[in-house]
Amino acid sequence: MxxxxxxxxxxxxxxxxxxxxxxxxxxxxxxxxxxxxxxxxxxxxxxxxxxxxxxxxxxxxxxxxxxxxVSDFVFPMFRANAVYEGLYLxxxxxxxxxxxxxxxxxxxxxxxxxxxxxxxxxxxxxxxxxxxxxxxxxxxxxxxxxxxxxxxxxxxxxxxxxxxxxxxxxxxxxxAPFSVDANLLHTSSEGKVLEDPAEMAPDYVYQRTDDPVGGPDQPEYIEITFEKGDAVAINGTAKSPATILTELNEYGRKHGIGRLDFVENRFVGMKSRGIYETPGGTILLEAHRGIEQITLDSGAGHLKDSIMPRYAELIYNGFWFSPEREMLQALIDKSQEHVSGTVRVMLFKGMARTVGRWSDHSLYSEAHVTFEDDAGAYDQKDAAGFIQLNALRLKLLAARDRRLKG
The missing domain is CATH 3.40.50.620 (HUPs)
Structure with a gap:
């Protein structure tokens, strides 16, 4: 060069x-x-x-x-519920x-x-x-x-x-006791005192979250509103993408949410131990999955979940600007057309949990799922034929196996 x-x-x-x-x-x-x-x-x-x-x-x-x-990188990634190796945001x-x-x-x-x-x-x-x-x-x-x-x-x-x-x-x-990378989504701490994965990370490593054990003794409830897969409001007040993540970070900090002690597989071939703090992102992921539960069709949702590990791996490995990431993004964004509504999340001692969700785009039908009289919305006799058709190949397999054993 x-x-x-x-x-x-x-x-x-x-x-x-x-x-x-x-x-x-x-x-x-x-x-x-x-x-x-x-x-x-x-x-x-x-x-x-x-x-x-x-x-x-x-x-x-x-x-x-x-x-x-947040708007052009974090939010598109969260539409996919992207998590690397099951844990890292x-x-x-x-x-x-x-x-x-x-x-x-x-x-x-x-x-x-x-x-x-x-x-x-x-x-x-x-x-x-x-x-x-x-x-x-x-x-x-x-x-x-x-x-x-x-x-x-x-x-x-x-x-x-x-x-x-x-x-x-x-x-x-x-x-330096450890190396730190930080942005609005998270902090990452690696090296030095963290290099032995058998040793518990010292308390001073955590910079963006309070100790959840000493957090508030009463849960706090917040409501996050989504439009087409992106968070647009907290507790009914519209906010910009960066403002939303900043405010969620503060909720997460107070309740000790989003801590992760993780040994990951680096793209270059070695394993690395890191301490990650993603308070607002952890809440956002929980809420986004909560609104998808009632607005996303099962086939679309299961397909989306199946490609998520590949999508996450592309981001982790540095292929954001690759055609395959852009192709997957187009599929993911298509799935989000009706992912709009509001989710109520409970925050308590390191935990963020969906406790309510509602949407004008909801696919949830209480008439169909009720244990009470459904007024003819669902004929339970239809399930018999459904089961028989799905059981046919299993019955043929079992019959063949019995015949060969005999």
Whole structure:
């Protein structure tokens, strides 16, 4: 790869990406443009601007992408009820395509010929960033310093920082206890004190949820309204997508909802232990399944459930912009045309549980299901023929087996 002349760097303002910024300048002699996205990680982003300015960056992009993140990435994923390996709500995975999209767009707008990220060579994020970038611009150059440089220890990173006058916070002088990724959907904590999967995670790892054991002793009830599979209101008040997720996060925090201690299979081949907190997303998933229960046809729902693991795996592995993910999305979105109505959810000590649901689009017929007189809505005698037809092949199999045994 020829040396880039101008690089757009996904920049957090932290030590690692600040070192990457200076390394790109010294290694390639190129100009660096920084891009910092507000995805609801809960941190002030102005310090990132000041740090970039201090390091001599001329073009600094800081963008609030919270609404786009939830409306165009989180909500489509939740229409699918996407869960990776039965447990993980894909909080880190779903943020990467949006960051990559803006990296490529800023590169085009600023005349940059490359983009760079701070993902390591052991993780999934390098794959997610790069697959997304190449899908959007097949000619873009992607630089992954962690796969190239010789700064292979914390000591060498700190030495590089000091040699280039990069400020190092005091708490970065030692080994960080764990690594954190955060956005509006979740927080992810990995490494260091969490690397032994046999050891219980320390309480201080949890940042977005209160301990459910010490939570309120009385349950709290909220109502979430959906239109075509997307949440549009809480307790009857319409809100924007990002505002809804923010408010659900607060409900989830208070009741300790959405904690997950998970050993997952990374795309690159190794197993990894992580502590995830997805308070609002856990409530949202429960509520969405609740409204689907009365509005989604059984055939459509079962088909949708059967493709969900494949859809979730595509997102986890970085294939958001692939044709197969888009094909599955079209199927999923078709299924959501009548997924509208309201769900009442009980929140209590780490649990979110649907306790009521209603909709003008409901397929639930009390006349058909009642144990009382159904006034002729359903003829129970019809079930006899239904059973006989479905039993026919089983009876033929059993008859053959008995004949062969005899």
């Amino acid at each position: 020829s040396a880039p002349k101008k690089v757009v760097l996904a920049y957090s303002g932290g030590l690692d990406t600040s070192i990457i910024l200076k390394w790109l300048e010294t290694e390639y002699g190129c100009e660096v443009v920084t891009f910092t996205a507000d995805l609801g990680q809960g941190e002030e982003l102005e310090p990132a601007r000041k740090k970039a300015e201090m390091m001599g960056v001329k073009e600094i992009h800081i963008e609030d992408l919270r609404e786009e993140f 894909l909080g880190t995975s779903i943020a990467r395509p949006l960051i990559s999209k803006r990296l490529v767009e800023i590169a085009e707008a600023t005349g940059a010929d490359a983009v760079a990220h701070g993902a390591t060579g052991k993780g999934n994020d390098q794959v997610r960033f790069e697959l997304a970038c190449y899908a959007l611009n097949p000619d873009i150059k992607v630089i992954a310093p962690w796969r190239e440089w010789d700064l292979t220890s914390r000591t060498r990173l700190l030495e590089f920082a000091e040699a280039h006058q990069i400020p190092v916070a005091k708490d970065k002088r030692g080994e």
